[in-house]
Amino acid sequence: MSTRDSKQPKQSMPEKQSGKSWLNAALQALAEGGIDQVRVEWLARDLGVTKGSFYWHFKDREQFLDEVLNYWAEQSTQTVIGNLSYPDDPVERIRAVAEDIVRRNLANMDPHIRSWTQYDRQKTRVVARIDKIRFEFLRDLFRAAGFSTDSANLRAQLLYRYALGEQFILVREPMNKRLRRMDAQVDLLLQQ
Numbered sequence: 001m002s003t004r005d006s007k008q009p010k011q012s013m014p015e016k017q018s019g020k021s022w023l024n025a026a027l028q029a030l031a032e033g034g035i036d037q038v039r040v041e042w043l044a045r046d047l048g049v050t051k052g053s054f055y056w057h058f059k060d061r062e063q064f065l066d067e068v069l070n071y072w073a074e075q076s077t078q079t080v081i082g083n084l085s086y087p088d089d090p091v092e093r094i095r096a097v098a099e100d101i102v103r104r105n106l107a108n109m110d111p112h113i114r115s116w117t118q119y120d121r122q123k124t125r126v127v128a129r130i131d132k133i134r135f136e137f138l139r140d141l142f143r144a145a146g147f148s149t150d151s152a153n154l155r156a157q158l159l160y161r162y163a164l165g166e167q168f169i170l171v172r173e174p175m176n177k178r179l180r181r182m183d184a185q186v187d188l189l190l191q192q
Helices: 019-033 040-047 051-057 061-081 090-103 110-117 121-144 149-168 175-189
Strands: none
Touching (some): 019 040, 019 051, 019 061, 019 110, 040 051, 061 090, 061 110, 090 149, 110 121, 121 149, 149 175
């Protein structure tokens, strides 16, 4: 019996959830147990609504899963790239981006997304496109900080792989320790 089977519906929720509520619930279910846990019936129960609420927002499960993937990309990628609050100074911007990735735990869904999509060519292409966008963003940050293209490429790869790697080894440390370690990584990457 799944642990999801023992959950009780949330009685205080309105009958029709927003599409975003469904997407957030799907990401949570994916993180808890993989794509097999992303079931309309279970999500409806967790949200305290009927399946009709789902069909108000989504044509079918396949469209929903496509939107889950796009929502993940938006939440973990576009929120960083489009953040206007980062400093203008290129070096300080790199530091702020790296801190933001750790503080908001933006790579936490990557292992689950990659596990889910690895056997679906179309979804694998979406993840590859997101990897490319993220990498190019980081590479451009290092280029703006004065590194050559080759050096910026290497530094961007190292920073990106470090951020993802921490999620794959399930780091369970206090946030201040994780931030200090990321800061030390960035110090190394910024050395000429």
